[in-house]
Amino acid sequence: MIDHDNGPTHDETGYSSPRQSAIEAYEGARDRANDTLGQAPLIALAGGIAAGALIAALLPRTQTETRLVGPTARRVKDSARAAYDAARSTSKEKFEELGLTREKGEDTLNSILDGLKDTARASADAAMAAVRNKG
Numbered sequence: 001m002i003d004h005d006n007g008p009t010h011d012e013t014g015y016s017s018p019r020q021s022a023i024e025a026y027e028g029a030r031d032r033a034n035d036t037l038g039q040a041p042l043i044a045l046a047g048g049i050a051a052g053a054l055i056a057a058l059l060p061r062t063q064t065e066t067r068l069v070g071p072t073a074r075r076v077k078d079s080a081r082a083a084y085d086a087a088r089s090t091s092k093e094k095f096e097e098l099g100l101t102r103e104k105g106e107d108t109l110n111s112i113l114d115g116l117k118d119t120a121r122a123s124a125d126a127a128m129a130a131v132r133n134k135g
Contacts, residue, residue: 018126018133025122029115036111042095043105 036044095101 018129021129022123022126025119029119032115033112036108040100040104040108042098043100043108046105047109
């Protein structure tokens with residue numbers, strides 16, 4: 001690991017500097033996320049697709065959009081529903097063949113979230129320590 005400030009990485013007490021602690025926490029979280037995504041990339045992809053669908057569902061429709069696009073949107077929606085059902089069925093079968101389960105997906109997401117929490121906590125601690133040291 002490289003400390004780019006060219007200063008000491010430890011203070012007089014032998015502890016890492018706040019900046020170095022934040023860098024180490026970030027790198028640890030990044031490594032955990034990379035390991036997790038490397039083990040289950042399809043689960044990460046499914047999570048991204050679900051997040052995109054949620055955002056799209058939350059955006060409101062305008063009256064003009066409903067009037068002009070409504071009939072075509074219904075046909076597209078019906079086609080999309082059929083495609084979704086077919087893809088969901090096929091992907092469920094493939095996930096089962098690969099041994100990927102809901103529990104493994106939850107473990108993967110929890111691992112990513114834990115890494116993000118650790119990074120945020122270490123960054124906040126480093127910021128507080130820097131403020132204390134300046135005061």
